[in-house]
Amino acid sequence: MLSVVVFLPLLAALVLLAVPVLPGRAALAVWVTVAAVELALLTGMWLAADLGAGVTDGLDYEQRVPWIPGVGSSYHVGVDGLSLPLLLMTAGVFLAAGIYSLAEDKRPREYSALFLFLLSMSLGVFASLDLLVFFVFFDLSIVGMYFVIAGWGHAGAARAALQFFLYTFLGSLAMLVAFLGLYVAAGTFDMVELARNPPLESKPVAAGFVLLALSIGLAVKTPTVPFHTWLPPAHTDAPAAGSAVLAAVLLKMGTYGFVRIAMPILPEAWRRYALVFVVVGVVSILYGALVALAQDDLKRMIAYTSVNHMGYVLLGLGAAGVLSGGDAEQARAVAVTGAMMQMVSHGLITAALFLLAGVLYERGHSYDMRRYGGLAGPMPRFAALFAVGAFASLGIPGFTGFLAEFQIFAGSLATVPVAAALGIVGILLTAALFLAALQRVFAGPAGELTERIGGVPTVRAGGKAVKTGLRPKLRVDVNPRELAAVAPLLLLALVLGLVPRPLLDLIEPAARTVTELVS
Amino acid sequence: MNENPVALAPEALLLLGAVSILLVGSFVPRRSQWVTRALTALTLLAALAASITAAGDPGEVVYDGIWAVDGVTTAARLIVLPATLLTLGLAIPQVQGDKRETEFSVLLMLGALGALALAGASDLMVLAVAYLLASLPLYALAGFARDPSGTEAALKLYLLGAFLGIAMLLGVTLLYGVAGATTYAELAERLPDAPRAPVALGVVCLLAGLMFKVGGVPGHFWVPDVAQGARTPAAAFTTTVPKVGGLVAAYRVLDAVPTAVVDWPLLVAILAGLTMTLGNLAAFFQDSPRRLLGWSTVSQAGYLLMAVAVAGRADLAMPSLLLYLAAYSVTNLGAFAVVACLERRQTLADYRGLARNRPALAGALAICLLGLVGTPPTAVFVGKVVVFGAAWDGGFAWLVVLAAVNTVASLFYYLRWLASAFGTDAASTGTAARAPDEDRAGTWWAEFAAVTAGASVIALGVFGGPVLELATTPLLR
Numbered sequence: 001m002l003s004v005v006v007f008l009p010l011l012a013a014l015v016l017l018a019v020p021v022l023p024g025r026a027a028l029a030v031w032v033t034v035a036a037v038e039l040a041l042l043t044g045m046w047l048a049a050d051l052g053a054g055v056t057d058g059l060d061y062e063q064r065v066p067w068i069p070g071v072g073s074s075y076h077v078g079v080d081g082l083s084l085p086l087l088l089m090t091a092g093v094f095l096a097a098g099i100y101s102l103a104e105d106k107r108p109r110e111y112s113a114l115f116l117f118l119l120s121m122s123l124g125v126f127a128s129l130d131l132l133v134f135f136v137f138f139d140l141s142i143v144g145m146y147f148v149i150a151g152w153g154h155a156g157a158a159r160a161a162l163q164f165f166l167y168t169f170l171g172s173l174a175m176l177v178a179f180l181g182l183y184v185a186a187g188t189f190d191m192v193e194l195a196r197n198p199p200l201e202s203k204p205v206a207a208g209f210v211l212l213a214l215s216i217g218l219a220v221k222t223p224t225v226p227f228h229t230w231l232p233p234a235h236t237d238a239p240a241a242g243s244a245v246l247a248a249v250l251l252k253m254g255t256y257g258f259v260r261i262a263m264p265i266l267p268e269a270w271r272r273y274a275l276v277f278v279v280v281g282v283v284s285i286l287y288g289a290l291v292a293l294a295q296d297d298l299k300r301m302i303a304y305t306s307v308n309h310m311g312y313v314l315l316g317l318g319a320a321g322v323l324s325g326g327d328a329e330q331a332r333a334v335a336v337t338g339a340m341m342q343m344v345s346h347g348l349i350t351a352a353l354f355l356l357a358g359v360l361y362e363r364g365h366s367y368d369m370r371r372y373g374g375l376a377g378p379m380p381r382f383a384a385l386f387a388v389g390a391f392a393s394l395g396i397p398g399f400t401g402f403l404a405e406f407q408i409f410a411g412s413l414a415t416v417p418v419a420a421a422l423g424i425v426g427i428l429l430t431a432a433l434f435l436a437a438l439q440r441v442f443a444g445p446a447g448e449l450t451e452r453i454g455g456v457p458t459v460r461a462g463g464k465a466v467k468t469g470l471r472p473k474l475r476v477d478v479n480p481r482e483l484a485a486v487a488p489l490l491l492l493a494l495v496l497g498l499v500p501r502p503l504l505d506l507i508e509p510a511a512r513t514v515t516e517l518v519s
Numbered sequence: 520m521n522e523n524p525v526a527l528a529p530e531a532l533l534l535l536g537a538v539s540i541l542l543v544g545s546f547v548p549r550r551s552q553w554v555t556r557a558l559t560a561l562t563l564l565a566a567l568a569a570s571i572t573a574a575g576d577p578g579e580v581v582y583d584g585i586w587a588v589d590g591v592t593t594a595a596r597l598i599v600l601p602a603t604l605l606t607l608g609l610a611i612p613q614v615q616g617d618k619r620e621t622e623f624s625v626l627l628m629l630g631a632l633g634a635l636a637l638a639g640a641s642d643l644m645v646l647a648v649a650y651l652l653a654s655l656p657l658y659a660l661a662g663f664a665r666d667p668s669g670t671e672a673a674l675k676l677y678l679l680g681a682f683l684g685i686a687m688l689l690g691v692t693l694l695y696g697v698a699g700a701t702t703y704a705e706l707a708e709r710l711p712d713a714p715r716a717p718v719a720l721g722v723v724c725l726l727a728g729l730m731f732k733v734g735g736v737p738g739h740f741w742v743p744d745v746a747q748g749a750r751t752p753a754a755a756f757t758t759t760v761p762k763v764g765g766l767v768a769a770y771r772v773l774d775a776v777p778t779a780v781v782d783w784p785l786l787v788a789i790l791a792g793l794t795m796t797l798g799n800l801a802a803f804f805q806d807s808p809r810r811l812l813g814w815s816t817v818s819q820a821g822y823l824l825m826a827v828a829v830a831g832r833a834d835l836a837m838p839s840l841l842l843y844l845a846a847y848s849v850t851n852l853g854a855f856a857v858v859a860c861l862e863r864r865q866t867l868a869d870y871r872g873l874a875r876n877r878p879a880l881a882g883a884l885a886i887c888l889l890g891l892v893g894t895p896p897t898a899v900f901v902g903k904v905v906v907f908g909a910a911w912d913g914g915f916a917w918l919v920v921l922a923a924v925n926t927v928a929s930l931f932y933y934l935r936w937l938a939s940a941f942g943t944d945a946a947s948t949g950t951a952a953r954a955p956d957e958d959r960a961g962t963w964w965a966e967f968a969a970v971t972a973g974a975s976v977i978a979l980g981v982f983g984g985p986v987l988e989l990a991t992t993p994l995l996r
Contacts, residue, residue, distance in 0.1 A: 068901060068984035070838060070991060071908055132904065136895035143894060150938060158938055162931075169892075169930050173923040180904070180919060184911045 002061040002077050005041050005087075006127055009034050010120035016113040024108030028101060031112040035095035035119065042088050045079070046506070054080030054510030055264050055517065056195045059129070067133070072188035076130040081510025082259055083126045085340060085503060086252055089347040090126065092492065093248040094119045097241035100355050100485035104241075106152060114151075115241065118144040122249045126256060131179040131189040134261075135172065138221075138253055142168045145250060148242040149234060160237040167230035168220055175217025175257070181210040182265065195264035195517065207269040214262050215277075222254030224284045224314055228307045235303040236367065240358020243299065247306050248351035252343045255313045259340065259514060263317065267518040274321030277314055278412075278419045284311030286422065289429035293436070298360065298367040301437060302353050305393060308426055309346045309401075312408050313339045315423050319412030321518050328414045329515065335411025336511035337504065338404050344503070345400035345493060352489040353389045356382070359482050360441075364449040369440045373447035378454025381478045383442045385486055390434040392493050395427055399497040521581045526588040528573065529566040529596050530635050536562030537628040544621025552620040556607065559624040563604050563631075570596035578995045584702040585642035590992025591767060594841045595638035598763050602848040603631040603756070608968035609856035610752030623663060623752075630656040630760060637732065637764030641996050643691045643701040643725075646768060650687060650728055653761050654680045660753040661745050672748030676741040676757075680731055683738050687728025693721030703775040703996040711777045719781045725772060726786070732765030734758060735794040735820040743801070746813025751862065754809060755855030758816040763844050766823050770840060774830045775996060787828035788915050795821025795925045802932045806866050808858055811932060812851070815891055818929060819847050822922055826906045829913025836913065839905035841990040846890075846898030846979055853887035853972025859965040873940040880966060881940050883973035888933040890976045893926055897976045901983030 012034045016027050045061060052058015062078035079087065094115065104111050121144055124137030142165060150161035183189055185199035185206070200207035220227040235243050258277075263270050270277075288308030295301035316339035320332040359382060361367060376383035392399035405427065412420040446454070454476055478486070496503055524531070536559065544555045570593060578589030606627060614620045633653025640646040658680065662673030691701070697713040698706050710718055731738030746754045773783050798818030805811035826840035857880050864870055874881040890897035903926070907919045979986060 066984060068905070068987055070835065070984065070987040071905060073984070136900075139895050143889065146934075147941065150941060158942060162934055162938065165934060166927065166930060170927045173927050176904070176907075177920055177923045180907050180911050181916075183908055 001045065002079060002127055003063055005038060005045070006077065006123045007120060008038065009116040009123070013113040013116035013120070016109055016116065020109070022109055024105065025102070027109040027112040028098070028104060031115055032095065032098040032102065034116060035091060035098050038119070038123070039088070039091040039095055042084075042091050046084055046088065049079065049084065051080055051084075051506070051509065053513045054082060055260075055513045056192060059192070062129070067130075071132075071183060072190065073132040074130055074190065075133055076190055076192070077124075077127040077133070078129050079127060081507050082256070082340065082514070085344045085506055086126045086256060086347075087123055089252075089344045090119070090122045090249050092489070093244060093347055093351045094122075096351060096355065096485045096489050097244050100244070100358065100482060101241045102481055111152060114144060114147055115245070118148070118245060122245075122253075125253050129191045131182065131191060131194075131261070134191070135176055135179060138175070139169075139172050141250060141253065142172065145242065145246055149238045152239040152242065153237040154239075155237070156233065157237040160233040164230050164234040167227075171217040171220025171227070173217070174213045174220070178210045178214035178217065181206065181213065191261065191265065198265055198267055200266065201268050204268065204272070207266055208273070211262060211266045211269040211273060214257070214266070218254045218257040218262065219280070220254070221257070222251060222310045222314070223307060224280050224310060225287045225307065228284070228288070231307065232300045232303045235354070236297060236299050240355055240361065243354040243357070244351040247303070247354055248347035251306060251310060252347060255310060255317075255339070255343055258314070258317050259336070263321070263514050264517045270321045270518050271323060274318050275416075277318030278322065278416050281311045281314030281316075281318055282419045282422050284308065284314060285426035286429070289426045289433065293429060293433040296368055296370050298369050298437070298441070299354070299357050300367070301369075301433065302350065302357060305430060305433070306346070306350060308430060309342065309350070309393075311426065312405055312423065313342050315412055315419060316342070316408035319408075319415045319419070320515055322415040323519065329519065331411045331414035333411070333508070333512045333515040334407050336514050337507050338407025338411055340507045340511060341400060341404035341407060341500075341503070344496070345404045348489045348493045349389060349392045349399070349401060352486045352493075353386075353393060355482070355486050355489075356386050356389060359478060359486075363453045363476065366449060369437060371447050371449045372441045373444045373450055374442070375450050375453070376442040377446065378450065379477045381483070385478060385483075385490065386442070387438055388490050389486075390438055392490060394431045394434045398494060400493045400500070401497070403497055403500055521579055521583075523579065523581055526573070526579060526581045527586065528569040529600070530632060530639075532562060532566040532569060533628050533632040533635070536566075537625045537632070540621060540628070541625045544625070547621070549616070549618055552616070555621040555624055556611070559628060560604060560607060562628065563600055563607070566596070567600040567604075570600065578993070580641055580704075580995050584704055584996075585645045586639050587641040587771070587995045588639065589995040590990075591771075591837065591841065591994055592635075592639045594845075594990055594992070595763055595767050596635060598841070598845045598848050599631050599634050599638070599760055602760050602763070602852060603627055605849070605852045605856070605968050605972060606752055606756045606760070608971075609755060609852065609859045609965045611964035612859060612862070612962045613750055613752050619663070623660070626656040626660050626663075627756060630660065630756060634760045634764030637761075638767040640768055641703045641771060643694060643706075643772075646772065647688055647691050649764070649768070650684060650732065653732060653764055654684065657757050657761065661749040661757060663753055664750050668748035669750065672741070672745045675744045679738065679741050683728045683731040686724045690721045690724030690726075690728070693717050693724065697721070703771060707775040707777070707996065710775070710780055713780065715780050718776070722773070722776055722781050722783055723786070726769065726783075726790075729765050729769045729772075730790065732761045733769065733820050733824070734762060734817055735824055736790055736797055739794065739797070739817045739820070742817050743810050743813040746816070747807055747810040751809065751855060751859040754813070755852055755859070758813060759848050759851050762816075762820060762823065763848065766827060766840060766844060770827050770830045770837065771994065771996065773827065774994060784828050784830075784832065784913070787824055788918050791821045791824035791828055792918055792921050793821070794818070794824060795922060799925050799928045802929070805932065806868075808864070808867060808870070808936060811867070811936065812854055812858070815929065815932070816851060818925065819851070819891065821925070822903060822906060823847065825910040825915070825918055825922060828915060828918070829909050833909040833913040835905055835909035837992075837994060838987050838990040839902065839909045842983065842987050843899070843902030843906050845986065846902040846976070849972050849975045849979065850887050850890040850897065850899055853883055853969055853976060854891065856965050856969035856972055857884045857887065860962045860969060867936050867939045870936065870940040871942055879970055883969040884940055885937055886973040886976050888937055890980075892930050892933050896980040898979035898983065899976075901980050901987070905987060
């Protein structure tokens with residue numbers, strides 16, 4: 001069942017490539033349909049799932065077929081409370097990106113096939129329970145995203161795509177070295193077996209190096225400071241749907257790797273170096289927010305807030321590894337739960353923000369916030385949607401972002417109070433930067449691009465209103481297609497923020513297992 | 520004494536085929552030279568069939584212990600023969616109608632025979648003869664076009680081959696001198712008591728010759744020149760098939776040398792590290808696709824040598840070497856097949872617009888180049904994982920890290936090529952119009968070879984597990 005979910009999009013992609021006569025619109029419709037089917041299947045699996053503690057035990061929809069028995073690797077997939085939320089989020093984000101892209105007119109068939117391929121690979125990453133299989137999907141998702149950026153990006157795309165590929169490939173190779181180290185120590189690539197009997201417990205030096213290689217690999221993907229430099233150009237030059245998928249899904253592969261691989265398989269080393277992760281998390285929070293504050297480019301700004309948001313995740317996971325007496329167990333589990341929540345929350349909200357950035361680019365052909373202003377006039381619905389997204393992202397109560405960050409801070413205050421306090425400063429900075437952005441783009445006098453977009457009647461010399469090029473509001477403001485892509489994401493972030501119990505019930509057992517494993 | 524002639528049936532078929540096709544070719548008019556090509560393909564298929572039939576047999580060492588016919592030899596046959604067939608296919612646009620087409624086919628067969636002899640040699644004298652047999656046809660192949668660049672390539676190949684061949688003979692003499700025997704079985708028995716200095720010198724000299732075949736440092740100087748200067752099919756063959764023979768031969772002979780006498784694992788590991796690094800660095804800013812591929816084969820030789828460095832010390836050493844060799848052969852030939860279809864595109868920039876004009880070729884190119892990087896799920900990925908695993912297991916974790924760094928670096932130049940082929944920036948539309956329009960007639964076979972190779976690269980990657988099982992066979996001496 002799970003394998004069907006993973007490979008169905010790939011199959012659809014192959015069909016799309018094999019049938020060249022298919023019109024572009026139909027090809028894009030296939031993307032939307034397949035993503036919707038995936039979402040429905042995964043939701044059904046969630047409702048029917050019989051999940052236990054997760055990670056080492058009680059996984060559902062497990063399937064294991066020998067792949068390279070010579071090195072103890074098998075095609076092993078399954079879901080638990082760590083992977084299922086991300087699988088659902090992935091399908092949802094791809095559905096939204098598909099709806100958004102329905103009007104894509106640049107080689108739509110290939111575009112659709114590429115995204116379906118990416119969907120398969122992303123689901124595969126979160127579903128796999130074997131390090132080699134995980135690596136296969138992880139690497140292929142990079143290849144897919146490279147072609148998305150290089151083929152459909154903006155002006156500087158070739159360079160940004162190359163940088164993206166080289167950087168994240170470096171990360172994945174560091175990760176592969178770590179996997180080989182685990183294999184040489186344990187004789188298997190199976191994550192469940194490795195988590196049950198963590199290798200390298202008695203070899204602290206080797207464990208340290210393996211964790212180092214693994215962390216570099218995952219930190220590049222996440223990305224955390226100082227490995228984040230590939231992210232802003234990749235986002236700036238990627239098409240909107242590509243950006244949304246990159247931020248919402250591909251970044252999660254890094255943080256997911258920390259929870260799924262680093263913590264359960266190298267618990268000893270994770271505890272020993274937990275403070276390093278806390279520090280890297282806090283630095284990412286503050287640095288990401290400060291740099292975002294200084295951006296004039298809307299997409300770069302959102303990209304840097306991703307660095308900031310992933311910093312919270314790392315703070316929570318690091319805090320879970322800091323042991324301070326037996327009573328903090330509950331708090332540490334809360335931190336891990338918060339980190340998982342943050343992954344889902346960031347996926348939904350940032351995907352919406354990047355799609356909205358795409359809406360803006362389609363009208364003004366620029367992300368430069370200095371050239372907009374007063375956009376709330378011609379585009380009121382866009383302004384409203386963006387404001388909702390911005391508030392959700394800065395962690396206003398009611399949305400998932402608030403819940404996730406609250407849990408992370410509540411959990412980490414118990415073990416690393418200073419870091420938590422510093423992290424809260426990050427929230428203030430995020431609030432400031434989003435408010436500043438809202439003000440620059442939507443309030444104030446109309447900027448040059450606002451005039452061009454809206455054909456706003458502005459008072460010119462001689463006091464005469466010039467109404468050249470005035471277009472009907474419907475075409476200027478967010479159209480139904482864009483609304484259908486963005487609104488559900490934000491709505492979901494709101495609903496899950498108000499009624500978090502189902503999601504928490506899914507995450508909490510697995511988060512507790514991870515906490516126990518690193519205890 | 521075991522003198523089972525059937526054991527060497529595939530090799531004998533190749534030899535007989537080569538001689539008779541040469542004769543047939545001289546009686547066939549030039550217009551009908553395709554007959555000899557078909558006969559060559561038939562001979563290769565017959566040899567392949569004979570190899571597959573013999574695959575299940577228990578291994579034996581025939582003719583007084585000088586030629587091992589074990590699972591490893593079988594594996595080498597199953598790599599070399601399809602690789603030669605693939606080369607024959609990708610050569611068609613080039614050699615079709617050439618007045619020396621028969622000679623080309625015959626030289627290919629003799630080169631393949633030499634590689635098989637290298638892979639099977641279990642005796643120093645056979646190794647020396649196999650070296651010559653594997654080298655001489657290549658000199659002729661490299662200069663096949665009789666143009667200045669081909670002549671230069673052939674001359675470079677010949678001089679280096681002759682020089683390192685003499686070094687190898689010296690090594691053979693030294694080892695024979697101290698051990699008093701030439702078969703590997705006897706060497707393994709007697710070398711532990713032999714004086715260290717001559718053994719060490721002998722091993723180093725022997726390795727020098729094999730490094731020429733492998734295309735590794737310090738015998739790598741010919742690779743870029745042959746890759747660029749010789750005709751594409753000759754370049755493809757010369758950078759692929761001899762590696763199979765050379766690496767298996769190196770594995771066999773080093774396995775017989777006790778590490779207590781000479782620390783050859785460290786020497787091979789250092790050579791592996793140098794080879795992959797040099798190959799990568801040199802490939803970085805190459806603008807000619809063939810020269811780039813040439814340097815890339817040097818770096819691949821470095822990864823392959825990692826498995827030789829842990830010969831006998833890691834369970835996976837031999838299976839991983841064979842798997843990587845199979846993966847490398849098909850991937851490298853696939854990339855050369857694409858080049859053979861697009862002979863008029865001389866620089867990376869000329870590949871612009873390929874994705875639009877020839878999507879099948881562009882797809883094969885993407886699969887093969889990403890395959891050479893080692894992107895999953897291609898064959899080389901599985902090869903790299905097992906080779907890296909074996910090297911780490913054998914105590915060379917530093918070499919694994921170096922190889923991983925090199926792999927990342929290699930991505931850069933492969934991507935330059937791919938970016939050009941798939942590029943969509945505004946400039947490409949202009950150049951695409953000016954891009955040399957290929958003469959499509961005749962490249963059908965080469966395109967078929969490229970697509971076949973691309974499909975095999977994926978298949979071998981997905982089914983790498985069973986292949987690795989097959990390659991897990993004991994080494995006889």
